[in-house]
Amino acid sequence: MTATVSASAEMSGDPVAPASATPLIEAVHAGRVLGGTVPVTLVKDATFAVGRGEFVAITGPSGSGKSSLLYLLGLLDPPTSGEIRIAGRETASLDDDARAALRLATLGFVFQFHFLLPEFSALANVMIPMRRLGRRTEAEMRARAEEILAALGLADHGHKRPDQLSGGQRQRVAVARALANDPPVILADEPTGSLDSKSTGQVFDILDGLVRRDGRTVIAVTHDLDLAARMQRRIHLVDGLIVSDRPASEPVRTGPLL
Numbered sequence: 676m677t678a679t680v681s682a683s684a685e686m687s688g689d690p691v692a693p694a695s696a697t698p699l700i701e702a703v704h705a706g707r708v709l710g711g712t713v714p715v716t717l718v719k720d721a722t723f724a725v726g727r728g729e730f731v732a733i734t735g736p737s738g739s740g741k742s743s744l745l746y747l748l749g750l751l752d753p754p755t756s757g758e759i760r761i762a763g764r765e766t767a768s769l770d771d772d773a774r775a776a777l778r779l780a781t782l783g784f785v786f787q788f789h790f791l792l793p794e795f796s797a798l799a800n801v802m803i804p805m806r807r808l809g810r811r812t813e814a815e816m817r818a819r820a821e822e823i824l825a826a827l828g829l830a831d832h833g834h835k836r837p838d839q840l841s842g843g844q845r846q847r848v849a850v851a852r853a854l855a856n857d858p859p860v861i862l863a864d865e866p867t868g869s870l871d872s873k874s875t876g877q878v879f880d881i882l883d884g885l886v887r888r889d890g891r892t893v894i895a896v897t898h899d900l901d902l903a904a905r906m907q908r909r910i911h912l913v914d915g916l917i918v919s920d921r922p923a924s925e926p927v928r929t930g931p932l933l
């Protein structure tokens with residue numbers, strides 16, 4: 676299967692066109708604490724930068740803050756300390772509309788459970804982020820959705836509703852939706868977490884192709900250490916804290932070497 680989904684010509688209007696080697700996403704002492712009688716710390720003092728074309732795994736035990744960190748990077752939740760920068764731009768001062776526009780144009784999301792709208796066809800689901808961004812005509816949106824679905828091996832399935840597709844096909848539609856606005860970054864939270872091994876392999880190969888062939892950046896939360904080892908870099912969390920950030924081929928070291 677070819678997963679190449681070509682960058683569209685309008686990338687020239689890309690709000691995050693590379694001016695230099697500025698990282699695409701940066702967390703700078705970013706943290707998130709939920710207030711309340713007993714405050715809950717989700718993420719502590721995360722500082723790292725991710726550039727174009729990186730394939731990054733976020734790993735850690737259940738409850739270690741992986742999803743919380745991904746939601747910070749994706750501007751879905753605001754940090755309560757520190758900041759998240761997209762293409763060098765600080766994001767806290769953006770108003771809701773500007774933040775939503777930046778998110779739609781820059782970041783595509785894939786979740787463990789596909790979150791496709793059940794009453795919509797696959798094609799209509801893929802068109803949703805394009806409709807929200809509002810930069811294409813109906814015909815352009817439809818053509819782009821068909822192009823992406825075809826690139827992900829779903830050319831004959833665009834008219835089907837999610838309940839008429841297999842789990843692996845649904846997750847590929849979710850990847851297609853994430854690619855709708857041609858974002859340079861894909862953020863994925865356990866994208867293969869509910870799939871069998873064959874579909875896991877297909878979805879992983881698609882994500883890998885987005886990095887290797889398209890030059891996109893993919894940051895994926897996974898508890899599958901075999902998959903993490905096939906990515907380039909692994910950020911490991913324990914109790915909301917990054918305890919290791921190294922090439923995925925190297926073992927995670929979380930303490931002093933004795």
Ligand SMILES: Nc1ncnc2c1ncn2[C@@H]1O[C@H](COP(=O)(O)OP(=O)(O)O)[C@@H](O)[C@H]1O
Binds near residue numbers: 735738739744
């Ligand atoms: N809205 C919330 N209210 C209270 N606790 C939460 C909330 N969201 C997450 N948590 C807690 O924060 C910790 C980190 O959660 P999460 O980021 O989902 O971890 P992971 O994705 O690594 O399993 C967990 O202990 C979780 O129970």
Ligand SMILES: [Mg+2]
Binds near residue numbers: 741742743
């Ligand atoms: Mg999670």
